[in-house]
Structures are given as C-alpha cells and as structure tokens.
Amino acid sequence: MAGIVVKPRARILHGHDWVFSSEVLKVFGDPADGDVISLKDGRDHLIGSAIYNSKSQIVARRFSRRRQDLDLDFFQRRIMQASEYRDRRSVEPKLRRVVWSESDGLPGLIIDRYGDQFVLQTLTLAMDIRKDLITTAMADLFGDIAIVERNDAPVRQAEGLELRTGVLRGTASPQTIIEIEGLKFEVDFLRGHKTGFYLDQKHNYTILAPYARNRRVLDCFTNQGAFALTCARAGAAEVTGVEENPENIAAAKRNAACNQLKVEWVQRDVFQFLRAAEKTGAQYDLIVLDPPSFTRTKTGLRDALRGYRELHMRAFKLLSKDGLLATFSCSHHVDDPAFLQTITDALVDARRSARRLRRFEQAPDHPVLPIVPETEYFRGFLLEMMPGR
Numbered sequence: 001m002a003g004i005v006v007k008p009r010a011r012i013l014h015g016h017d018w019v020f021s022s023e024v025l026k027v028f029g030d031p032a033d034g035d036v037i038s039l040k041d042g043r044d045h046l047i048g049s050a051i052y053n054s055k056s057q058i059v060a061r062r063f064s065r066r067r068q069d070l071d072l073d074f075f076q077r078r079i080m081q082a083s084e085y086r087d088r089r090s091v092e093p094k095l096r097r098v099v100w101s102e103s104d105g106l107p108g109l110i111i112d113r114y115g116d117q118f119v120l121q122t123l124t125l126a127m128d129i130r131k132d133l134i135t136t137a138m139a140d141l142f143g144d145i146a147i148v149e150r151n152d153a154p155v156r157q158a159e160g161l162e163l164r165t166g167v168l169r170g171t172a173s174p175q176t177i178i179e180i181e182g183l184k185f186e187v188d189f190l191r192g193h194k195t196g197f198y199l200d201q202k203h204n205y206t207i208l209a210p211y212a213r214n215r216r217v218l219d220c221f222t223n224q225g226a227f228a229l230t231c232a233r234a235g236a237a238e239v240t241g242v243e244e245n246p247e248n249i250a251a252a253k254r255n256a257a258c259n260q261l262k263v264e265w266v267q268r269d270v271f272q273f274l275r276a277a278e279k280t281g282a283q284y285d286l287i288v289l290d291p292p293s294f295t296r297t298k299t300g301l302r303d304a305l306r307g308y309r310e311l312h313m314r315a316f317k318l319l320s321k322d323g324l325l326a327t328f329s330c331s332h333h334v335d336d337p338a339f340l341q342t343i344t345d346a347l348v349d350a351r352r353s354a355r356r357l358r359r360f361e362q363a364p365d366h367p368v369l370p371i372v373p374e375t376e377y378f379r380g381f382l383l384e385m386m387p388g389r
Contacts, residue, residue: 001067002029003038004060006047012062013041015371017102019050019060033160034125036070051107051126055160061107061124070130075137078105083141089364095178097199097365103375104367108159109134112195114187117146117172119195125159135169146170148189150196155296165190177258181206183229184258186251193223193292200362200378201226201290201328207360208288208326209234211382215285218242218318220270220311225252225263227288227326232261236286240264242273274314287315289327294334301333305342308334312346319352321387328360328380336379343381353386 006012010023019039031037037052039062049068050060068074082104086096099111101123108124118138122128128151135147147169156163175188180202187196205226212231219228222241229252232239241263243249249267256263266273270291289311294304308329315325329339347354360380362368368376 001038001049002027002031002035002052003040004028004031004052005040005042005044008042012039012047017048017050017062017107017372018058019062021057021059024059034129036068036126038067051124053125053159056125056158061102063105063107070126070133072133072137075106075130075134076140079111079134079137080141082106085367086365091363091365095180095199095202097363100366101375102372103369110195111138112199114176114178114189114196116144117148117176117189118142119148119150119189120168121150121153121195123151123153123155123159123161125161128156128159128161131168139169144170146172148172150189150194180226181209181230183226183233183255185224185226185229185255186258188251191247192251198223198226200330200366203363204328204360204380205230207358208382211324211326212236212239212286215324216283216320217286217288218284219288219290220274220315221289221291222252222265223248223290225255225265227290228252228263229255229259229261231286231288232256232263233259238264240266240284242266242268242270244269271311271314274311274318278314278317282318283320284318284323285320286324286326287319289315289325291328293331294329295331296333298333301338304331304334305338308339308342309346309349312343313349316346316350316352316354316385319385321385323385324357325354325383325385326360326380327383328378330378332374332377334379339379340381343383354383355386357382357384 004024005026007023007025031052033053035052039047039050048062048065050062082099094115097112108127110121112119149168152163174190189196209230213235217231217236217239219241222228222243228239228241294307362378
C-alpha cells in the first residue's frame, strides 16, 4: 500500500487524526488522490490507514489505526456503529444526524435523517468517489429509503470537488415537514441551510422555552423561526424574529401559520435592526443571538471577534434590568475562552453586568472527539442581566 511518512513532530503522533502538507516527511508508492494510504512514522511503524488528497492542505485523514480498506463491509460497519451510538444516547431515530464525519470514523461524510429521507454530504474526495458504496450500505442498513445529495458546501472546493445537489437514490420529495416537541417545521432538502435544518440546535429549543414565558422576545438571525416559534408556543408575551434572507422569512411565516402562532417577522440586517432599536429605546426581556458562522478560517478570527463584540454590546443595551441573553456561536475558530472574553468586553462596552446561568452545546448526535477539536464547532451561553449594577 502506498503511503506517507510523517515528520517527528506531526500532530498525528500526539493523537490527532489529520496530517497537514507541512507535516509530510516523504511520500512513497505514488498514491493517487482519493486513495487509501498507509501512515508511518520515521521508524517505519504503521500508525494507521488514511484517505489521501494532495490537493488539500489536509493531505491525509486517518480513519483507522490498523490496515483497513474502504469497502462495503467497512461502510456498513461504521454507519451501523454510528447509528447504535445515537440509539444509546436516546436521539430520536428518524430525526437525527446519523454520521458526523471524523467523530464517527468517516472523515468528510455527513448523513442526516428526516423520516425515511436521508441527506448525504461527501466533503472529502475519498468519500465522494465512493458514494455508490456508501448509498448501498445505507440502503442495506435502513431499507427502502430516499437519499438526497447535498454537496453544495464551499468546503468541497478545498478538496478539488465540484458543488452539486440532487437525488441519488429512491424517490425523494424536495420538501417535508418535521416535528420537534410538538412544533412543525418545513424542511427544504435542496435549498435550506446545511442539510435543510439545524439539527445541532434542536435540543436547545426545548431548553430555552421555559425562560420565554411572559417575556418580550427578540430572536436575531431567526432563519426559519425555530427559536421564535418555540418561545411563542411557550407563552411569550410577544415575539419578534429578525432575518435578512427573504426566503428564510417566507419559510418562517409558513411555519408560523402551520403552527397557528403569532410572531412579528422583520426582514432586515440584524446589526441595522439593533442600532435602530436602540435609538427608539426598545427593550426586550429575552434576546436570542444565533448567527451563521462569522469565520471559517483562522485568518478571519479578528474580524469575527469584532463582529461578535458589537453584536453582544448592542443586545445588552436592549435588555431589560433582569433580561436574558441566549447566545450561540458555530464558528469553530472562536473557542470558549475567546467567545467568553468577547462577551465580557461587550458587557463592559454596554456598562452592564450579568450572571452566567448555563452553557449550551451541540446536540448529542454531533459528538465531539477530544483528539480532534475541529469536531466541536458549536457553543453557547445563557446570561441573566444583574439589575442595579
């Protein structure tokens, strides 16, 4: 088997599963992009099997510590193990992320389930050229299913892959209705964000709901209205959802009508809305900040933190004396210390004080590997303003 020898200080020798181009000491056997390769240290010891792509900054991603090929039996075994893990975590069987990339030993493979319809993303070359094997394994495990390909994520371009969407197997409906804690939401598999819905947040809707009762709620970056509608159903006094994307606002309105709930929807840039609200003296008792990722690279971290700081400062100024802020970040490069420091700086800017009530995490069907910190991209906090400070 062809492969690479890694440099002595490569991070894979300290537990990580990735090899960056700068960590390669030698390539042997002339591997082709997308091949399975052997990883070896400087003493010629095997340290695992990996997928290879010379076009990517991450040239190798280990998927096994032994010699292993990517055949049908392998995909059946790994996908079944991933599904059984979520069963043990009591994740709803027909509304879950079935496979979460490196966290399930399948680097670059994402599978989400919505009823009997599955959405597939192959974000690495090796997984992309084995789509037929993967979909066959899925059908063998889950029966007569429909599989939609949602391969329009920009990260594919780093692997030299084209962007595409479509139906890979079965008869798939482009849209469906899902239900979360008694609320119905429209899911668009081909055009909705990610694979159609933010499954990493769905447990947090239930957690936040009790805090909304009798409160004036502002849901920023409302997307399709999930937090806004959850708060309205929980008995909020009034709810406003702000979103710049017109398609998302239209979907949020349809979701509100489907659930017979009243929300004021505002199509506007969130920063502009918050500035205008401050000028009018508006106040809210609960504000939700759930923006899209502010940066996908380390080079954009400084600008991202600047954006988070302004966003939080303006939200703090609009909160009532004992108001609540539920804030989330899905920017991997903004870790806990950086996010908390940004919140602290924003409190100083706004001349407010707050207590931290709880921490939010990504859903249990998006497991985190300590040895691969990139698997943890999501974090959030619930803060309560302190009156008279």
